[in-house]
Amino acid sequence: MAHIYSYLTFNGNCRKAMTFYQHCLGGELKFQTIGETPLTDKMTDKMKSYIVQATLTKGDLILIATDLVTDEGLTKGxxxxxxxxxxxxxxxxxxxxxxxVGAKATQAAEVNFWDTLFASITDEFGNNWLLNYNRN
Known part of the structure; x- marks a missing residue:
């Protein structure tokens, strides 16, 4: 069966964001930089430190991210x-x-009418988080 994983794109701050998420969520975090790939010879020193792929794993929780942005640029929405x-x-x-921490709380944790505890946050990196706990 196929699985869907969250894949986040950053603009040079992937390491900082994923380290923050590891602090918040726990788990094992791995990074691969451009400097560790065959592309390294064609890149500037600054680009060599950019993250090709970061993976945060904690049980079934898998969060993947990169610093590689398409030619159109990064647009958060x-x-x-x-x-x-x-x-x-x-x-x-x-x-x-x-x-x-450093986020915009869009909804504080509260029990909604279907008896679920729910909260939402837009973090300092512009990503939206929904937190849900089904009390039944």
């Missing part, structure tokens, strides 16, 4: 959000508190 479906209220609150 609200079309995509990362949903963290939490296993407890405590877990949701812990993630919310960590992810909200």
């Amino acid at each position: 609200n079309a995509v959000s990362l949903l963290l479906n939490c296993s407890s209220e405590e877990e949701l609150n812990a993630y919310y508190n960590k992810l909200s």
Whole structure:
């Protein structure tokens, strides 16, 4: 069966963002830079430190990212959000508190009418996070 993974694109700050997400979510984080690829000879020294791929893994949670931006440039928008479906209220609150550092809290954690604890944040890197805990 196919799986969908979140794949984030940054503009030179992938290492900082993914290190922050590892601090918030835990897990194992791996980086591959352009300097570690066959492309290294064709790149400037600055570009050699850019991340080709970063992977954060914690159980079934897999978050992938890069610094490589298309020719059109990086455009952040609200079309995509990362949903963290939490296993407890405590877990949701812990993630919310960590992810909200430097962020814009768009909805504080609250129980909605279908008895789900829900919160949302736009983090300092412009990514939208939805945090959900089904209380049933």
